[in-house]
Amino acid sequence: MNTQHNTTHDCVRPPVHEKKELCDLDYSQDPPRILSNYLVHAPKPFNAEPHLPLLVNAGLITPTDVFFKRNHGPIPDIRLEDHQVYIGVQTLNESQPVEWKALNMHDIMTRWPKATITASLQCAGNRREGLAQLKEVKGVIWKAGTISNAVWSGPRLCDILKDIAGVPEDLHNEMIRNYHVSFEADDHVKEDACYGSSIPLRKAMDPLGDVIIAYEMNGQPLTRDHGFPLRVIVPGYIGARSVKFLQKILVQPQESTSFFQRRDYKILPPWIDSSNVDTAWDTTVSLGEMNVQCVICTPMEKEVILCPKPVTVKGYAISGGGRAIYRVELSVDGGKTWEPVDKIEQTPDKISGMYWAWALWEKKVPKILTTSELVVRAYDSSGNMQPEFPIWNYRGVMNNAWFRVNNVTQMPQHNM
Amino acid sequence: MNTQHNTTHDCVRPPVHEKKELCDLDYSQDPPRILSNYLVHAPKPFNAEPHLPLLVNAGLITPTDVFFKRNHGPIPDIRLEDHQVYIGVQTLNESQPVEWKALNMHDIMTRWPKATITASLQCAGNRREGLAQLKEVKGVIWKAGTISNAVWSGPRLCDILKDIAGVPEDLHNEMIRNYHVSFEADDHVKEDACYGSSIPLRKAMDPLGDVIIAYEMNGQPLTRDHGFPLRVIVPGYIGARSVKFLQKILVQPQESTSFFQRRDYKILPPWIDSSNVDTAWDTTVSLGEMNVQCVICTPMEKEVILCPKPVTVKGYAISGGGRAIYRVELSVDGGKTWEPVDKIEQTPDKISGMYWAWALWEKKVPKILTTSELVVRAYDSSGNMQPEFPIWNYRGVMNNAWFRVNNVTQMPQHNM
Numbered sequence: 001m002n003t004q005h006n007t008t009h010d011c012v013r014p015p016v017h018e019k020k021e022l023c024d025l026d027y028s029q030d031p032p033r034i035l036s037n038y039l040v041h042a043p044k045p046f047n048a049e050p051h052l053p054l055l056v057n058a059g060l061i062t063p064t065d066v067f068f069k070r071n072h073g074p075i076p077d078i079r080l081e082d083h084q085v086y087i088g089v090q091t092l093n094e095s096q097p098v099e100w101k102a103l104n105m106h107d108i109m110t111r112w113p114k115a116t117i118t119a120s121l122q123c124a125g126n127r128r129e130g131l132a133q134l135k136e137v138k139g140v141i142w143k144a145g146t147i148s149n150a151v152w153s154g155p156r157l158c159d160i161l162k163d164i165a166g167v168p169e170d171l172h173n174e175m176i177r178n179y180h181v182s183f184e185a186d187d188h189v190k191e192d193a194c195y196g197s198s199i200p201l202r203k204a205m206d207p208l209g210d211v212i213i214a215y216e217m218n219g220q221p222l223t224r225d226h227g228f229p230l231r232v233i234v235p236g237y238i239g240a241r242s243v244k245f246l247q248k249i250l251v252q253p254q255e256s257t258s259f260f261q262r263r264d265y266k267i268l269p270p271w272i273d274s275s276n277v278d279t280a281w282d283t284t285v286s287l288g289e290m291n292v293q294c295v296i297c298t299p300m301e302k303e304v305i306l307c308p309k310p311v312t313v314k315g316y317a318i319s320g321g322g323r324a325i326y327r328v329e330l331s332v333d334g335g336k337t338w339e340p341v342d343k344i345e346q347t348p349d350k351i352s353g354m355y356w357a358w359a360l361w362e363k364k365v366p367k368i369l370t371t372s373e374l375v376v377r378a379y380d381s382s383g384n385m386q387p388e389f390p391i392w393n394y395r396g397v398m399n400n401a402w403f404r405v406n407n408v409t410q411m412p413q414h415n416m
Numbered sequence: 417m418n419t420q421h422n423t424t425h426d427c428v429r430p431p432v433h434e435k436k437e438l439c440d441l442d443y444s445q446d447p448p449r450i451l452s453n454y455l456v457h458a459p460k461p462f463n464a465e466p467h468l469p470l471l472v473n474a475g476l477i478t479p480t481d482v483f484f485k486r487n488h489g490p491i492p493d494i495r496l497e498d499h500q501v502y503i504g505v506q507t508l509n510e511s512q513p514v515e516w517k518a519l520n521m522h523d524i525m526t527r528w529p530k531a532t533i534t535a536s537l538q539c540a541g542n543r544r545e546g547l548a549q550l551k552e553v554k555g556v557i558w559k560a561g562t563i564s565n566a567v568w569s570g571p572r573l574c575d576i577l578k579d580i581a582g583v584p585e586d587l588h589n590e591m592i593r594n595y596h597v598s599f600e601a602d603d604h605v606k607e608d609a610c611y612g613s614s615i616p617l618r619k620a621m622d623p624l625g626d627v628i629i630a631y632e633m634n635g636q637p638l639t640r641d642h643g644f645p646l647r648v649i650v651p652g653y654i655g656a657r658s659v660k661f662l663q664k665i666l667v668q669p670q671e672s673t674s675f676f677q678r679r680d681y682k683i684l685p686p687w688i689d690s691s692n693v694d695t696a697w698d699t700t701v702s703l704g705e706m707n708v709q710c711v712i713c714t715p716m717e718k719e720v721i722l723c724p725k726p727v728t729v730k731g732y733a734i735s736g737g738g739r740a741i742y743r744v745e746l747s748v749d750g751g752k753t754w755e756p757v758d759k760i761e762q763t764p765d766k767i768s769g770m771y772w773a774w775a776l777w778e779k780k781v782p783k784i785l786t787t788s789e790l791v792v793r794a795y796d797s798s799g800n801m802q803p804e805f806p807i808w809n810y811r812g813v814m815n816n817a818w819f820r821v822n823n824v825t826q827m828p829q830h831n832m
Contacts, residue, residue, distance in 0.1 A: 171623035177769035202769055206624055207587035267799055269743065269756060285742040289798035320798045321737065326701040327685065340685060353593035353618055382705035382736045383683055383814040384800040385807070398799040 012100040014086035014248055017184070017193035025188055029077045031224045037066050041140045045071035045189075046225070049145030056297035056314045060345060060360055061118065062148035064218050069225045070123050070146065072260075073189035076245050080105050080221075080229050083186070083247075085213075087164045090252040098250065101164050105229055109215060112155035112163075117210050117349055119235035119356035120318055121242055122147035124265050124287055127295070127403075128396035137396030138274070144295040144403065147316065149358050152233045153216035157181070157249075158205045160213065165251050167205065176201050182256035183232050186247035196258030197241050199234055199288065201251060208322070208352045210235050213246065235349075235356035236321045238287050238398075240265045261286055268394045277394055290320030292386055293400045294328055294378035299368070299408045306413050309367040315403070317344070317361060319380035322354030327379040328361045334373035335388070335402065339363070355381075367410060374405040428516040430502035430664055433600070433609035441604055445493045447640045453482050457556045461487035461605075462641070465561030472713035472730045476761060476776055477534065478564035480634050485641045486539050486562065488676075489605035492661050496521050496637075496645050499602070499663075501629075503580045506668040514666065517580050521645055525631060528571035528579070533626050533765055535651035535772035536734055537658055538563035540681050540703055543711070543819075544812035553812030554690070560711040560819065563732065565774050568649045569632040573597070573665075574621045576629065581667050583621065592617050598672035599648050602663035612674030613657050615650055615704065617667060624738070624768045626651050629662065651765075651772035652737045654703050654814075656681045677702055684810045693810055706736030708802055709816045710744055710777075710794035715784070715824045722829050725783040731819070733760070733777060735796035738770030743795040744777045750789035751804070751818065755779070771797075783826060790821040 027044045038048035049068045050058075058066045083105050088098035103111075123146035125139050132141050161167040161181070168175065182198035189195050203209050214233045215222060222228040227244030234241040240260060255261050266284040268277065294317035299305055317325040325346055329338040346359035359378075368374070379385045390401035443460045454464035465484045466474075474482045499521050504514035519527075539562035541555050548557050577583040577597070584591065598614035605611050619625050630649045631638060638644040643660030650657040656676060671677050682700040684693065710733040715721055733741040741762055745754040762775035775794075784790070795801045806817035 172767050177764075177767070200769075202624065208618065208622055208624075267743075267795065269745070270754060285740075285797060287799060289739070291799035291801075321739075323705070323737075324701075327683075329685070338686065348593075351588050351593070353616075379683065381701060383703060383707035383816070385707075385803055387801055387803050389804065391801070400799070 012086060012102045014100050017188070019193040020188050022190050025074055025190060027074045030075050033225070034065060038069070039143065039145065041142065045073050046075070047071060047140050049142060050148070052143070052145050052295070052297040052300055055145050055148065056316060056360060060149060060357070061218065062150055064150070064220065064223055064226065067148040067150060067226060068123070068146050070239065071225070072191060072195050073187050075224045076187045078186060078229055078245065083229050085230060085246060085249065087160065087249045088251070089165045089167070090250055092253050103164070105215070108155060108213060108230065112159045114153055115156050115212050115351070116151060116153040117212060117233065117235060117351070117356060118149065118151050118347070119210070119233055120147060120149040120358040121239040122290055122293070122318065124238040124240055124397040127399040130390050130399045130401060131392050131396040134390065134392040135273070138394060139396050147318070147358065150217050151219065152212060152214040154212045154214040157211040157213055157232070158207070158209070161204060161251065167201070167251060169205070171202070171205060176205050179251055179253055180255050182250045182252055182258070183243035183246055184248035184258070185243050185245040187245050191264070192259035195243060195260060196256050197243050197260050198256035199237065199241050203234065203237070203288070208354055210349060210352050210354060210356060236289055236354070238265060238290055241288070255286060264395065265397060266395060267398050270392050273394050287397065290318065291398055291400045292319040292378055292380040292384045293317065294376050294386060295403045296374055296376050296405050299405065301405050302407045304409045304411055305368070306411055308412055309410065310364045311368050311410065312362050312364050313374060314360070314362040315376060316358045317378040318358040319355070319384070322352070322356060324348070324355040324381040325359040325378050326381050328359070329377055330363050330365070331375040332365055332368070332372045335375045368408045370407060370409050372408065374408070375402050377402045428502060428518045430516050433604070435609040436604050438606050441490055441606060443490045446491050449641070450481060454485070455559065455561065457558065461489050462491070463487060463556050465558060466564070468559070468561050468711070468713040468716055471561050471564065472732060472776060476565060476773070477634065478566055480566070480636065480639055480642065483564040483566060483642060484539070484562050486655065487641070488607060488611050489603050491640045492603045494602060494645055494661065499645050501646060501662060501665065503576065503665045504667070505581045505583070506666055508669050519580070521631070524571060524629060524646065528575040530569055531572050531628050531767070532567060532569040533628060533649070533651060533767070533772060534565065534567050534763070535626070535649055536563060536565040536774040537655040538706055538709070538734065540654040540656055540813040542709070543815040546806050546815045546817060547808050547812040550806065550808040551689070554810060555812050563734070563774065566633050567635065568628060568630040570628045570630040570646070573627040573629055573648070574623070577620060577667065583617070583667060585621070587618070587621060592621050595667055595669055596671050598666045598668055598674070599659035599662055600664035600674070601659050601661040603661050607680070608675040611659060611676060612672050613659050613676050614672035615653065615657050619650065619653070619704070624770055626765060626768050626770060626772060652705055652770070654681060654706055657704070671702060680811065681813060682811060683814050686808050689810050703813065706734065707814055707816045708735040708794055708796040708800045709733065710792050710802060711819045712790055712792050712821050715821065717821050718823045720825045720827055721784070722827055724828055725826065726780045727784050727826065728778055728780050729790060730776070730778040731792060732774045733794040734774040735771070735800070738768070738772060740764070740771040740797040741775040741794050742797050744775070745793055746779050747791040748781055748784070748788045751791045784824045786823060786825050788824065790824070791818050793818045
């Protein structure tokens, strides 16, 4: 392993990414992919979500080859032994240059205790399809499969920042209250020089926050599609903050200036569309924690079920910020009457006790008529519920309206 | 000040509360009260909420004589110099007796740094009226004024627990993940031997959690109606957890066994009513964090406004868990079209950066017609929004449906 650059090296200079033209993005080195588990929305950049029944039937821990894939550009071709992560602090005095320090993968994998957490990642654009049906939205028209749950391992970001960046551990420190940690990826994307994003320093340093720099997913090195060799995992937050191909960590007084922090993942007000969107970015808050969400994964809309009654309806539910799902209700009459589901499986994190992982739930329904409208809604531990109807927003993010499934037909096999 | 009992005293035995009959509750020592600021729902126990326009016009910090008053029994007549707080830890081995330690008010006020936080308290039953209109509910039929915001001072509970109860500071400790801190009041109530409640130990020890044991409210000793001499303040949680007249703190492996933790503040499912409620308590989660809430305080339903246009509509908004309010929208046509409010005032806690205090907002509306239906809704920083319609629950708690105001009449003064 290359140990040429390490934390004692003087005058480390992280590489500077130059913005490329769209036509210069080279997808020829993307990894080979097995597509059968996925609904592929776009090949370049590769964006694909698992089929919903497969997702829920895969169980609480989503196997890596079922986990959704969300990219903004070509997958960088990184060699483990060459990879460096640059860490610095930008002070309020902007004329003072950042003193960067570099870590190689050996440092990352050995210098701090390895933490293991189970956390779901959900793209803020999950269920964008439901908003696109109301009015045109910008973004990949995701269905409800842009969420998966995995086991992640790596050092805690708070340990690294304390040691390498000198960030104080005291959570009552003013810096922790006001600063942000920005992340940059070692990639090229169409919207910016590289993918970037940030989280409040408070979240990074929170001992109950569980932010890690993962080099393992489900017990194996990260796959290239999921961020090899290193990915931030920000549990309880929208997936966009869990930056893949991590190359730079900068503690700074403001949010990341990246496109993806300032011009993207925001719930714009409903009166903002493509005609006036530039007026709204700077006054709209960047997304962090997820809202409460619940989806029926099986049966699917228009599905024909070749078996006799009863039918087991299954799905997932999750909330942000480590909040638990404490109730899931199913209606088979379009929301007129409701019943609790039979079972909700959700486990708090073994260490922090926070609920970073989704809940899987199921309910036996005696018979589903073609005229039945299945509707599901969840409550989280802070008493928030999903809204009945979606409210359109231009970026089509955070749609968490009651999830509806129609036109399911049950048919005994001999009728085929 | 009496220092006879202190933490070095052996074999401290906290007083044991015996349940009294309803007819034995003595309200003769309740403090004198000025009633003009309040809508009084019940005199014994005294339950009163401020009039909504007064509440919002009183500003970000609610003066103590406008702050809502929520009681379950007579106000205990406690002398500062006699008051003791008993602190203990109950281990998993229940045969091992709790080693209680006692603190007097001098200890409380001098042994630890005095922390000051600004936090709103909201009764979980705020806006119960909206659920009572759907079906009978149990509880005081509060309107929307059972919320107020004050400045609280006292030691941090985490400091006390570390020093006095030996609770480890390390948030990754198993005890912190699984235990609870229960609180008991030095009072008598009709439902139980005394008022009691609990919070997860995780919340109590969270350096960003800001739980304090307050002896001051708005810079003055607590008033008797607001918990003199000592009150727990659990910011971001329903008011029921901020136990007044604090007398006992017990760290224990389970939630408080108090009526108010196990048989009260819970969102029961909509199919649970007085006929079957006993089947649901143990399977329904106790409330902790508040959900997102927004209310129009002025004008009020059926108000006649004696002034020309425009009218300034004002109200409050808040969310639980320290989440910020990032958008408030007003509709003057019953929810068909929406506009942002002109101003939202909300300040994060100076130390932790969490949003424990409500937001006040306002918007100038050109003219309010009697046919206008004013509706308001808010979004919090985790992208949760209020539901359009309330869902009934037997205890009438956590109603956060869109808030509606009808039948406001504008009338020039010369018409009177």
